[in-house]
Amino acid sequence: MEMVESWCKGIQENEKIAPVRSLLKAFRVACHLAEESDEKSTERLTTMSKAVMNKVMVETLTNMDGILRNLMNLPAYGGKKEKLIEVKSTKNWKKYQHLVKSYLGNTLHALNQMTDAKDISFTLKHLTRSSVFFAAFPAFLRKYVKVALHFWVTGSRELSFASFWFLRTLCVQLGSDCLDECFKGLYKAYVMNCQFVNATKLQHIQFLRQLFVEFMLVDLPTAYQHAFIFIRQLAMILREALNMKTKESFRKVYEWKYINCLELWTVAIRKYGLEPDFKPLAYPLTQIISGVARLVPTARYFPLRMRCVRMLNCIAAATDTFIPVSMLLLDMLEMKELNCPPTGGVGKPADLRTVLKVSKQALKTRSFQEACVSSVIDELGEHLAQWSYSVAFFELSFIPAVRLRNFCKGTKxxxxxxxxxxxxxxxEANSEFTNKKRATISFLPSDPATSSFLEEEKQSGASPLSKYVATLRQKAQQRNVSLTESSVLYGAEPSLSDKMLAESDEEDEGDEGGAVFNSFYLQQKETREKPPEVEKKQKNKKKPKSLQQEAIEEDIVEDLVLSSDEEDEPMDDSPLPEETFEIETETPKKKKKQKTAADGPV
Structure with missing residues (x-):
């Protein structure tokens, strides 16, 4: 411990290169502690204690970025790729680039060995400061992107955010060098992670969705290009289902992967719908969602149709565009399953948020009927409340009001x-509210002055429907809380607070590391102490790749797996073959890899 402290003190006081080399050498040993070493110079370090290893790891990760920047005459923080390219031609870079390569290479090795989320988050957080150095090491850049994508999709909330911030900083500082790769990788990882949905996992999927949408802000024109490709692919899958009308083509659409992709782009439109670079995507996405809702108009797919309606309401609110949602909802009320007495008893409480299709037995229960009718009222109220200040509200609401009266007469x-x-x-009260104002105006419906109609009332939320919908939202939230402890609603995504973003962008002066790497030390110690024969067998075995890593490396996402509700009850009695969900990308040209001295092994 005294030796490590003397190195740190020497670096701070003397600014000599010898302590830096010694610290990086100790850092390499700490990262490879599980491996045998015959070097006499590292004999004392290979037996380092837990406290010494923790000190070496924390000191290196915390201070090495500043040390290397000082040696290369780089700015203390940030920096762009162009600045590093200038530095690469200097004498200092040629003299000290091996230190940068050693630091990045050993950190990558440590990340591949770590299993504790806190260790990984701490490492990524401090490594983010050194993002500019990856411009000089493309091989390291590709490997780090793959590792960060894996942690982003599989880690906890804290680890996912640390990985997201690392990738975002890479793209901001390096630009096109990794922007396309990160966009494709994030989308593929998201698709692979949303095959199955339950009340607990829904929160994680929504958090990943929010991170992905935040990532688009790095470069909206580039994000538009990728979004166009992926939305076009969704449209092609829907077109195939409409043309072929087979159970296999229907299943490609009516599964969690497809629906979660639609919800991802809906959230993107909701946030960037008014941006010139993103607004053109609203129309094709609306057409796709409407087509999905009408693809199989049966009562068993009520939950899926309700999700589509929520997405359409979100797009309409974000773009201030009228979308005829009411017909989708009113058609549901006219289905016989909601107009006949429930013969299946009360049944279990129906949570329409975590299923896409319900069983035939659930259709006949009272709880399912109540959930469907309540959802229709909620979403129809949201749709009409959006236009409750429109000069044409009376005409917009006339047909829905007539069909609702017919439902009241027919229901038992x-x-x-x-x-x-x-x-x-x-x-009716809202119609009187708007008609009373209409009687006092003289402009035509096509007059631009209609945009200012009831503008003051709209700002204060004074319409009868707006007040009524506010009470409906409270009741819906209470119902959802009673169904599950995690109240997760579409359209109420967990937001990324400004504080959370700011904390990741600032230097954490008070973070001393503590005992961050205790689990990493114990893990390496156990590996090192394994019997030789066991270790030899493990080396001979080829380590299989995880599903997440394969999804990142391949242009085709793995075969689909049916969600639990679809697995039990296919669309008919015949078995369904597995299908593939292909990500449409341009086929990259094969290039010969030329290893430079800078990209060689550490």
Whole structure:
């Protein structure tokens, strides 16, 4: 420990290169502690204690970026690729580049060995400061991107954010060198992670969705190009289902992967829908979602149709565009499953957020009927409330009001009739609210002055429907909380607070590391102490790649796996073959890899 402290003191006081070399040598040993070494110079270090190893790791990761920048005459923070290219032609770079390569290479080795989320987050957080150095080492850059993508999709919330911030900083500082690769990698990793959904995993998927949308802000024109390709692929899958009308083609659309991809782009449109670079994507995405909702118009797919309606409402609100959502909802009310008495008893509480299709037995339960009718009222209220200040509200709401009255006459459930009558009363009250104002104006519907119609009332939320929908949201939230402890609603994505983003962008002066790498030390010690014969067998075995890593390296995502609700009940009684969900990308040209001295082994 005294030796390590003397190195650190020598670096701070004398600014000599010898202590830096010694610290990096100790850092290499700490990262390879599980491996045998016959070098006499490292004999004392290979037996380092847990405290010494932790000190070496923390000191190196915390201070090495500043040391290397000082040696290369680089800015203390940040920097762009162009600046490093200038530095590469200097004498200092040729003299000290091996130190940079040693630091990055050994850190990469350590990341591949770590299993504790705190260790990985700490390492990525401090390595983010050295992102500019990757411009000189393309081989390291590719490997680090793959590692970060794996941690982003499989890690905890903290680790996912640390990986996201590392990738974002790489793209900001290096630009096109890794931007396309990161966009494709993030999307593929997201697709692979959302094959199955439950109330718990839904939160993680939504968090990844928010991180991906935040990542688009790095370069919106480039994000638009990738979004166009991926949305076009979704459209081609839907077109195939509409043309072929087979169970295999339907299954490609009615699965969690496809729906979660639609929700990803819906969130992107909701955030960037008014940006000139992103607004053109709203129309094709709306057409795809509408087609998905109408593809198989049966009661068993009520949950999927409701998700599509929520997405359409989000797009309409973000782009201030009218989308005829009411017809999708009113068609659901006219299906016989909601107009006949429940013969399956009360049934289990129906959570429409975590399924795409319900069983035939669930269709006949009272809880399912209540969940469907409540969802229709909520989403129809949201749709009409958006246009409750429009000069044409009376015309927009006339047909929905007529069909709701017909439902009230036909339904035999008093509770449904009561809720529908309340919605009808609010629609009529809102019509009177807008018609009263219409009687005092003289401009035509095509006049630009219509945009200022009821503008003050809209800002204050004074319309009857707006107030009514606010109460509906509270009731819906209470229902969801009663169904599951994790209240996860589409359209209420977990946000990335400014504080969270700011903390990752600042230097954490008070972070001393503590006992961060204790688990890493124990892990390497156990590996080192394994019997030779066991270790030899493990070396001979080829380590299989994880699914996430394969998804990142391949242009085709792995074969689809049916979600639990679809697995039990396919669309008909015949078995369904496996299908593939291909990511459409340009085939890269094969180039011969030329290893430079800078990209060689550490």
């Amino acid at each position: 459930v008093e509770r449904f009739r009561k809720d529908m009558k309340e919605l009808i009363r609010q629609i």
